[in-house]
Amino acid sequence: MRTSGWRRVPALACVLVLALTGCAVEVQPRVAPPGPPARTPCGTLTLAVNPWIGYEANVAVISSLARNRLNCTVVEKDLSEEDAWKQLAAGEVDAIVENWGHDDLKKRYIDAERVAVEHGITGNKGVIGWYVPPWLAKKYPDITDWRKLNDYAHLFQAEGSDGKGRLLGGDPSYVTNDQALIRNLKLNYTVSFTGSEDKLIEAFRRAEKRHDAVIGYFYAPQWFLSEVDLVHVSLPAYTPGCDADPKRVACDYQPYDLDKIANRAFAESGSPAATLIRNFRWTNADQNTVARYIRVDKMSRDEAAKKWLDANPKVWQGWLPTG
Template sequence: MRTKTLVGPLLAALLLTSCSGAEPGTIAQAKGTVNIDIHAWVGYEAQAAVLAYLLKNELGYKVNTRPVKEDQSWRDFQSGKVDVIVESWGHNDLKKEFIEDKKVALSAGLTGNKGVIGWYVPEWMAKKYPDITDYRNLNKYASLFRTDKTGNAGQVLDGDPTFVTNDEALVKNLGLNYKVVYSGSEAALIKAAQNATRNRTPLLMYFYEPQWLFTKVRLVKVALPAYAVGCDADPAKVACDYPPYLLDKIVSRRFAETGGPAYELVRNFTWTNDDQNTVASSMINDKLTAEAAAKRWVAENKIVWKDWIPR
């Protein structure tokens, strides 16, 4: 009789398991919530989307995201509103304040991305004016870059003013007849680069890699004075190029101590510029949502992410 009473529940359980239709890797029970902030460039959003997808579908976490300025994210480590910044570009001042002094955050390791910031012109300009990519020759071309916002000076087009930038100091300290104008967003920079290439209009712009746009539009980097360790120590006196950036992930100390497998996944995450550009391009050029782009990349790149998953 005991055997008979077990058959029904066991059979029912087996039938439910075999007929549920759940996808492999999908976790039914949520383990907790991870709060990821979204910063204002598509590469960041691409990286956050992949992490969120894996947290939800491989580990069973709920993920909350919110768009917010970079400096606000750092302040919110202290209040507990954010667990993860998925890509940090330098910000040594913020690291000193919140990691070293207040001890409310810490680095969760490198993302694998190699970051480059600099000044760029469309390729057609570099071909037409071969010496324009040397900063020492920019003043003789300043008239090409004049706009109604700069008067007799040339324009250096920047993005969001909260992005890492030394451009105002560079213009002043290198004696350049230019004015920095903030477009307000990455999207505005991308549109400016596309228009300048398509319409052959002059453009000198702040930009960065990794960035999917380089697969679609040809830009040439302007050679600024070579970077040397310490040349940017005083923000007001910067007269050198941007350093190479090894981008890292920043997490709250509380998340590092209590996040369990979620923290381990974030810590283990590492990919390449090409990986990030692939997801970002799917979002922009293929018009996929961030989640759909992440799902596509995850489906095609298990060999990359399988070792990120805690065992």
Template sequence: MRVRTRVMSAVTASCALLALSGCASDMTKQASPYANAAGAKTVTLSVQSWVGAQADVAVAEYLLKNELGYRVDRVQIDEVPAWDALSQGRVDAILEDWGHPDQEQRYIKDKKTIVPGGDVGVTGHIGWYVPTYFAKKHPDVTNWKNLNKYAKDFRTSESGSKGQLMDGSPSYVTNDKALVKNLGLDYEVVFAGSEAAQITQIEQFAKHKKPFLTYWYKPQWLFKKVPMTEVKLPEYKEGCDADPVKIKCAYPHTPLQKYFNADFAKKGGDAAEFLKNFKWSEEDQNEVSLMIADKKMSPEDAAKAWVADHEQKWRGWLPK
């Protein structure tokens, strides 16, 4: 992704925003020395690079520390390398995954080194979006069949003679290059490089009321600042994305999942039970994300503020 403002202070060394093609083997070595340490009341959490996942970890960390007395160590790592680290016990939990069938097959079904940790409580959806101010003037732009008609409006210096479809990090889950090709669209996929860079570009476009077409996802706090309307792609049907090369359909709606190292799930005590119980809404996540990304609060301060206002909810996550 789905993603996914980088406001973090990781305790351990991190290899931020890894490309899928590099650093993966190094990242699995750069993990907490406390992960799975015998007798250590420490939990090591994987932190994905988008702010929604950072919000998950911020609140979980705050409660683990202040209600359950754990030390919490965080490792920032990209989506696929996180599965390797989790399998090896170098991190204990991933709190937000947007769906990786190959990794699930390898580590859950085959190796049995990772176990599902339950729903986050949030449904994620990746899609293509245009600013609502443009969609109101040109309603037919919200159907993919009409995108070529507007390609000239979405041109940038990076896309040349074609329209620009802006993506975030190359490490996110994306079918966009195949979709552009297979749907015969006169567009060039241009990567901003990160969620933060993509947000900056979207805000700049919006400030000057310029048209843009972007890969984006829900839940995401930016919709409150820059209203965007989704472009309808060919309907998603089960299995339509099985072959990444031939894909011609929309992204699915994905209930976001947690995953635990198998040993941690068995021996993690109160921490494992708490993280299994952790489940909140899109509104909850966006509230914390907005504080971190837009109000520039530290993750800890944002979590503290949310915890102070939602005791009835998080009390139910604590071990009985």
């Protein structure tokens, strides 16, 4: 359609007016589009380290990412399980990165005092129980039935066991039901602590190699089970609530979906480390791989973490805060 000429007149008039009057047109400044929000600085991250190698594996990987990806200063504190909870409640520890149950502590510090929070599962499936070396289960197939254990108690007698079978434990700080189980199931056994996880492993390794009779407390995930496939002893089946009274426990240990616990203030602080720990999730096989690097290959935690992280970027990249 043809444009009529009179429409251009106002525009020309404006140009003449501006030229004659010296008027200026105000130009609005150009506003840049908003960028991503600034991330809260990490600062110092304090992690509890409980005395077993699977926990160390979790710490190794989380600490490496926190330092190298989030610029955190990481402090690692060697603590028993109960002390870790106490220090977390007091704000002296930010997170426990592998928790096995502890419903009593959750009721106190999470539900009642509200100073701690559950901070997501680790992805690991925890199994606790009594185990014997494979050679023993093969020679005496019914030894894995708790109702037959008294028939074999003489095999496990040792110096200091007062004529009873000796049931090995690991670190004395571990929270176990073993004393109550022996008493309530009327078993002719006594608990003997080796003193550490490493000494417990060595006792089972030696028993399989020399065909010594050993029975003891053990658990998964644990890298050693890929070396010596210990055989689980069947105790009375676990049912919810059967372990509610620690003095009256007469059932097997509860299977666990292992989880993480955080100090409430830390969890709600916006720290990128809190996001990393909440998102952290891997498998028993992942944990056992890193644990084996540390114990068997004698790597430092940093070296073990780096080797696993380099090989598994698709697993851990999703743990990091976005942006």
